Amino acid sequence: MLTQKALLAAARRPGLRRVVTGTPVTRRVVERFVAGESLPEAIEVVQALSADGLAVTLDHLGEDVTDRSEARRTRDAYLAALESLAPLGLSRAAEVSVKLSAFGQALPVGGHDLALELVRPVVEAATALGTTVTLDMEDSRTVDATLAVLAELRREHPGTGAVLQAMLHRTEDDARALAVPGSRVRLVKGAYQEPASVAYQEKADVDAAYGRCLETLVRGPGYPMAGTHDPRFVQQKLDLVAETGRSSDSYEFQMLYGIRPDEQTRLAAEGHTVRAYVPYGADWYGYFMRRLAERPANLQFFLRSLATK
Numbered sequence: 385m386l387t388q389k390a391l392l393a394a395a396r397r398p399g400l401r402r403v404v405t406g407t408p409v410t411r412r413v414v415e416r417f418v419a420g421e422s423l424p425e426a427i428e429v430v431q432a433l434s435a436d437g438l439a440v441t442l443d444h445l446g447e448d449v450t451d452r453s454e455a456r457r458t459r460d461a462y463l464a465a466l467e468s469l470a471p472l473g474l475s476r477a478a479e480v481s482v483k484l485s486a487f488g489q490a491l492p493v494g495g496h497d498l499a500l501e502l503v504r505p506v507v508e509a510a511t512a513l514g515t516t517v518t519l520d521m522e523d524s525r526t527v528d529a530t531l532a533v534l535a536e537l538r539r540e541h542p543g544t545g546a547v548l549q550a551m552l553h554r555t556e557d558d559a560r561a562l563a564v565p566g567s568r569v570r571l572v573k574g575a576y577q578e579p580a581s582v583a584y585q586e587k588a589d590v591d592a593a594y595g596r597c598l599e600t601l602v603r604g605p606g607y608p609m610a611g612t613h614d615p616r617f618v619q620q621k622l623d624l625v626a627e628t629g630r631s632s633d634s635y636e637f638q639m640l641y642g643i644r645p646d647e648q649t650r651l652a653a654e655g656h657t658v659r660a661y662v663p664y665g666a667d668w669y670g671y672f673m674r675r676l677a678e679r680p681a682n683l684q685f686f687l688r689s690l691a692t693k
């Protein structure tokens with residue numbers, strides 16, 4: 385628990401970022417979770433996953449952008465990604481996930497408007513290709529702002545997806561509010577360090593909340609996307625889908641690239657839509673540190689690689 389908190393705190397520390405990203409060993413370990421630093425590398429991974437029967441959501445790594453030109457570069461990176469996906473003819477099977485903080489959301493003046501202005505053309509380009517955009521959820525201070533952008537985008541692009549984090553006390557209400565026709569919601573446990581005033585601190589409480597929110601979303605009329613590697617919730621979702629008689633095109637499973645790949649292809653082979661979340665780009669530090677924090681085995685794998693160097 386202490387290690388997890390330290391890693392999550394480190395994920396936001398620029399000084400450590402320079403140390404960690406500078407070592408060649410780290411880069412090799414990172415490859416397990418990140419599809420590459422460049423778009424062509426990511427596209428190769430997308431093609432391989434697609435050949436295995438998986439859908440994908442492509443994430444151009446980056447977050448906490450503090451100036452406007454960097455935010456514009458994020459927009460351009462996503463437009464380039466969509467342009468590269470187009471000739472593959474994957475349409476709905478390949479979408480993109482965005483973090484609004486990479487579109488300038490956190491700028492103290494005009495951040496909300498800038499993020500909306502820059503993400504809109506990405507959503508328009510995705511719609512033109514017959515696919516969608518999902519807004520990742522970042523720390524709890526951003527939830528209201530992200531849901532406000534979602535509401536604006538959904539007016540013209542109702543397929544725009546949201547992410548809800550079961551660890552937050554507010555999420556059961558948000559899940560009920562978003563369980564409406566056409567609403568795409570990825571339910572995750574939550575990857576950020578949050579205070580007890582807004583979030584459950586015990587894993588058992590987060591898990592219990594996840595189960596309740598999953599039930600709300602799968603029983604509702606929306607399009608539920610379970611973002612988890614947890615076998616208990618994969619099974620709960622399979623049971624709920626069977627009980628409610630949902631057709632196989634009315635829900636999906638989502639897992640991160642490099643985590644439980646055999647389970648991803650197994651579920652896909654059984655006829656379920658499974659979407660792999662595929663991050664790429666040079667700015668992988670925050671994403672990588674959150675993966676280390678999530679699971680002692682990931683951290684051990686990293687430490688072992690350092691020791692055998």
Ligand code: FAD
Nearest residue numbers: 520521547572573574575611612613614638639640643661
């Ligand atoms: P955990 O509690 O980490 O693990 C539960 C069980 O799952 C483990 O006991 C084990 O049985 C199995 N398991 C987990 N990892 C492994 C592994 N490496 N190998 C084998 N078994 C394993 N978080 C956000 O805050 N915002 C987001 O926008 C966001 N988007 C996400 C998108 C996707 C597609 C996914 C899958 C996750 C996303 N997350 C996001 C991260 C999420 O919040 C969790 O931190 C992360 O998924 C770990 O939680 P878990 O549900 O997998 O279960």
